Amino acid sequence: MKRIYLLSVIVILAACNNKPKDPKAELADLKKQQADISSKIAALEAKPGMQDSTKSTDVSVVTVKAGSFTNYVQIQGHIDAQDNVTAYPQTAGTIIAINVKVGDHVHKGEVLVQLDNSVLKQNILQAQAQAELASTVYQRQKNLWDQKIGTEVQFLQAKTNMEATQKQVASLRQQADLARIISPINGTVDQMDLKLGQVASPGTTGIRIVNADILKVKADVPESYATRVSQGQTVKVLFPDAKDSLIAKVTFASKVIDPGSRSFGIEIKLPTNRNLRPNMTATLKIADYNKASVITVPLKAIQKSEDGDYVFVNENGVAKRSVVKQGILYNNQVEILSGLKQGDQLIVMGASDVEDGDKVKVLAGN
Incomplete structure (x- = not known):
């Protein structure tokens, strides 16, 4: 009976041990085991010599x-003519002759436009006649004075009168010269909008003349580059519109900062190039550092x-x-x-x- 009792207890315990586990508990247990394994793998892979020898x-x-x-300071500029001026008349008057047209090459001192100065011309003729008479009187009075005939006062009055009339003629001629537009430089007539019969006035009616044979690039450099840009530095000048470039030197760098723009001006003289024109855009690359x-x-x-x-x-x-x-x-x-x-x-x-x-x-x- 005792053996039968023990056997019954064993059967009951075995039945209890074979009872199915809770699925949620079993899943949590497996996840914990997975985390532990991943942690151990990562630790082993981190050790020297344990990396995958095939991965690259x-x-x-x-x-x-x-x-x-070479380091460059890059700024924008534009082409300008070394000689780019507008010639104006020095007095008001009606245009009676236009001697040039746009595109003509002119020389320094050439008369481009003539204004009406007919009244002055008449005054000059009258003054010349008086001057000639005064000169004749002086010569005769001088001959008499040389012969000790007449008085010194008469001689001096004749001389003074002659000199005064000559100065008057010269003055009238200078006034007549103001009634025209004269080219101050050698160059090409670039802009002109004048007509015969038009009244020209100083400072308002003019002819622009450009010497395109002597060009330069002008640019404003920001104040922050004041210690990096100076006269004599090498500069690469690019002309995007002309698809051209060249190497030159900074020929002028202003010592004064403009208070409005907080910049200073520089200039680079250019060699003769028929493809370049005033007001073209230019990109400047100024070398400020080189090893x-x-x-x-x-x-x-x-x-x-x-x-x-x-x-x-x-x-x-x-x-x-x-x-x-x-x-x-x-x-x-x-x-x-x-x-x-x-x-x-x-x-x-x-x-x-x-x-x-x-x-x-x-x-x-x-």
């Missing part, structure tokens, strides 16, 4: 080389962190982090003062996708 990141590289590096031998890298290859700037270089298929010190940036190229040497394989494309020690695969063509 595709990158492109450039070989670091030293070369010349003959310096390492430069593309801006996109540089990464930033709280500890400073760095790049990745390819060393036998492994990305190695190198801290760098930057210099001047121009045209997406950065001067490197330290951290790289010639011959290094700088990772450019894919640099943001790798970490120090990652395996990399250099794409074909690099």
Whole structure:
């Protein structure tokens, strides 16, 4: 009976142990086991030498080389003629003759337009007649005086009268000369809108004359570049409309800052070029910094962190982090003062996708 009782107890306990578990509890238990396993795997993979030896990141590289590096200050300007003037009459009058037309080449001192000065011409003729009479009287009075005939007062009065009439003729001729427009320079008539019979006035009726053989570029440089732009610097001048460019020197740099625009003017004289015209747009690239031998890298290859700037270089298929010190940036190229040497394989494309020690695969063509 005792054995039968023990056997019954064992059967009952076994039945209790085979009772199905709660599904929610079982799921929670499995998730806990999964989290523990993932944590152990991550810890093992982080250990040196445990990385997947077959995994690599595709990158492109450039070989670091030293070369010349120039930084430019870039500003906008325009072409102007060295001699660009407007000739005006010096007195008011009616236009009676126009001797030139737009496009004509003229010389300095040439009469371009004649105004009506007929009244002055009549006055000049009268004054000339009086001057001739006064001169004759003087010559006769002088002959008498040389013979000790007459008085000294008579001689001096004749001389004074002659000189006064001559000055009057000269004065009237000068007034007559004001009644015309004269070219002050050698050049080409660029603009003129005059008609016969039109009344011309000083300062309002004129002819623009341009000497297009001597051109210059003028530009206003912001005050912030005052210490970087000066006379004598090399400048590359680009003419977008003429599809042309040239290398020149800054021939003039103003010492005064304009209080309104907070800028100062510069000028660059240009060689003769028939494709260039006044008021064309010009882009100036003024070299304010130059080194003959310096390492430069593309801006996109540089990464930033709280500890400073760095790049990745390819060393036998492994990305190695190198801290760098930057210099001047121009045209997406950065001067490197330290951290790289010639011959290094700088990772450019894919640099943001790798970490120090990652395996990399250099794409074909690099």
